[in-house]
Amino acid sequence: MTLSLAPHVARVGLPGQGILIDGRWRTTESAWTHIHPATGEAIGEFPVASESDVDSAVRAARTAFDEGTWPRARATTRIKTLHRYAALLREHADELRALQALDNSVPLSFGGIYATSVEAAADVFEHHAGWIDKAGGETLPPYQGGDHLALTFREPLGVVAAILPWNAPFLLYAQKVAPALAAGCTVVVKPSEYATFTVLRMVELLHEAGLPDGVLNVVTGPGDPTGEALVTHPMVDKVSFTGSRAVGRRIVEASAGTLKRVSLELGGKSPTLVFPDAPDIGLAAMTTMGTVTMGLSGQACVAHTRALVHRDCYDEFLAAAAMLAGAITYGDPFDPTVLAAPLINPKQLDRVIGYIDRGKDSARLVIGGSKVDGVGNFVQPTIFADVDNTAELAQDEIFGPVLAVVPFGDEDEAIRLANATEYGLGAGIYTTDNRRAFRVARALRAGTVGINGFQVEPHLPFGGFKQSGLGREGGRSAFEAYTELKTVLMPLTDELM
Structure with a gap:
């Protein structure tokens, strides 16, 4: 092009x-x-x-x-x-x-x-x-x-x-x-x-x-x-x-x-926690993947680049996230059909590709995984499944269109995995159980927690715990x-x- x-x-x-x-x-x-x-x-x-x-x-x-x-x-x-x-x-x-x-x-x-x-x-x-x-x-x-x-x-x-x-x-x-x-x-x-x-x-x-x-x-x-x-x-x-x-x-x-x-x-390395009783698993997946791929291509501090997903809805989440990833378009930012930005410079491009290449050795690549040929500093939206929460894919702020998906089995494990990071900027929770939503929100060490959605508003304090x-x-x-x-x-x- x-x-x-x-x-x-x-x-x-x-x-x-x-x-x-x-x-x-x-x-x-x-x-x-x-x-x-x-x-x-x-x-x-x-x-x-x-x-x-x-x-x-x-x-x-x-x-x-x-x-x-x-x-x-x-x-x-x-x-x-x-x-x-x-x-x-x-x-x-x-x-x-x-x-x-x-x-x-x-x-x-x-x-x-x-x-x-x-x-x-x-x-x-x-x-x-x-x-x-x-x-x-x-x-x-x-x-x-x-x-x-x-x-x-x-x-x-x-x-x-x-x-x-x-x-x-x-x-x-x-x-x-x-x-x-x-x-x-x-x-x-x-x-x-x-x-x-x-x-x-x-x-x-x-x-x-x-x-x-x-x-x-x-x-x-x-x-x-x-x-x-x-x-x-x-x-x-x-x-x-x-x-x-x-x-x-x-x-x-x-x-x-x-x-x-x-x-x-x-x-940050903000987590999305998806429980089986989420109001819409597909919407939770696409919303999460949207923060990682659309617009800034994951180059946002509060992008939810770590998805913690219950095993009972794991495959459904991956399928919906992959569907959105495959629909992302690139190119002229003035073109109304273009949905994603490139990485900001060649140095950041090389850094993100390095994370992706190393990630292929330790996690399952679902979609993406390479630079978009012939178009600026664009990288394909990339999803890794079965990620170990201690791996760099789940711990480092990659600042690119890379989503690390980590399975969990119960609420306590989800909270432990979410908090096991040096960052604490944002988090998302998807559930229809109000008691669980409030309980988990209070347990997460993050500055802003969204329940079945996430946004930043002018009158709300925004910032992070820990090294965020x-x-x-x-x-x-x-x-x-x-x-x-x-x-x-x-x-x-x-x-x-």
Whole structure:
């Protein structure tokens, strides 16, 4: 297949800037060329921010926080700005979906799925705008001593470094930037080098909504040097990161010198638990397989890449999952019949193929198992059955369209297998027994558990147990993570002594 996205680039257009510092766009001598994962062709370029550029961006954010109007603005100012921005996101949704397809090749056919949609990002900004006038503290009676009040206040934390992954730029940008701005922080955003153009356009729209200069700054480029300079900068008060465990550990180490606050979402090996009394075994199988194959091709932290299936419905589950796997289509992300994205780069392609090749020695290959010939970095949806739960197929986050299916015999065994992992991000349970559903949900060590379905919503906290990360995104807990809690002791006298 011969495929070129050049006509789409010409039609959609790419943001011409790359680095935003104190309201002014800059370029640099060094540039990153974006190679599209579905075609291997160069789509466009953007600047690589140097350590000096990062320093300028952080200093701009620091000045905007220490001296600017945004942290001190009336609640109505921030609320109206974020609502105007949400409206602009919805207005430009088609353009943004097209830019995402040019960035990471997520097909337009998948752009309407809520968790990866522009609509979800707009909802996140509106949700957090709702917290702005509710950031209250408490008034407490004296515990001892003279007549006084103890007052608590929530104040903006400071300068935030928001480091984004490439796989879901709409939602993950919103989950970091929205609560930070709502709380009154200032931000330096570093998009992934594999999904930069989408974020640049979203930032342009934010300034159209009226955000003051310096409140949000952007540095573009790869993790080294750009990301490293950002997470180690002494003027950054908090780092919010979504990505790999290796980088997450590096951020924790880098934060130690200045005790930066840290929020990390570091992936998962989320299990689906399918019991014989599931409302529809075939639907459970296709829903699970859909998270692994459709849209992002398993390149999602919360994809349910480990299916724990009761032996009584094991064959039925495999047959339905294989049927969906065989129906997945590849190619031009602008083609409405295309259902799946390629792997993001050749390095990830080689990594996934390596897992598949090794898996053939220890588990039963049901379907797939190789690269799609002649089409970008695509890999066939792959199902392994009879997987040992201790094998790397069941333990490692492969980040590709690979489902490991593990049989179990009873509820206790299912729970033990599900929890036998270093991760704890998400899980799914399929059963019609309400008591079992609640019992198993409470027993699973995972941040979000779906019963007969799974979704991410703006008002719900999302994050992981164990090595799936630190902190939560979404809801009140996310907003409060961008604040500091201050106590003030106020004497109740006619004059302050």
